[in-house]
Amino acid sequence: MRVFKSSLIISFFLFFLTANAQNSDQLSGRVVDDTNQSMPYVSLKIGSTISSMTNYDGDFSLRIPAGATGQIIVSCIGYQTQYIPIQQLSKRGDSS
Secondary structure (H helix, E strand, O other): OOOOOOOOOOOEEEEEEEEEEOEHHHHEEEEEEOOOOEOOOOOOOOOOEEEEEEOOOOEEEEEEEEEEEEEOOOOOOOOOEEEEEEHHHOEEOOOO
């Protein structure tokens, strides 16, 4: 069995934040590796209570509370964990 010990290169394709009536934002996108291959079953977390996991195609959706600060922790077995500051994400849609 081959174990990959490389850095996880994260790209969020088609990611966007949208505001909704519950006073939170929805982050959606796809996680890929450095060769642009979809990454299934990658964990995305904010703190200890908000989390999501990519599906087989690497797609995910994560609800971010309005005004949230900190980082999105992106991890997958065999890859280096990545930390993405929430402040780096920009809103692409606003339904308010």
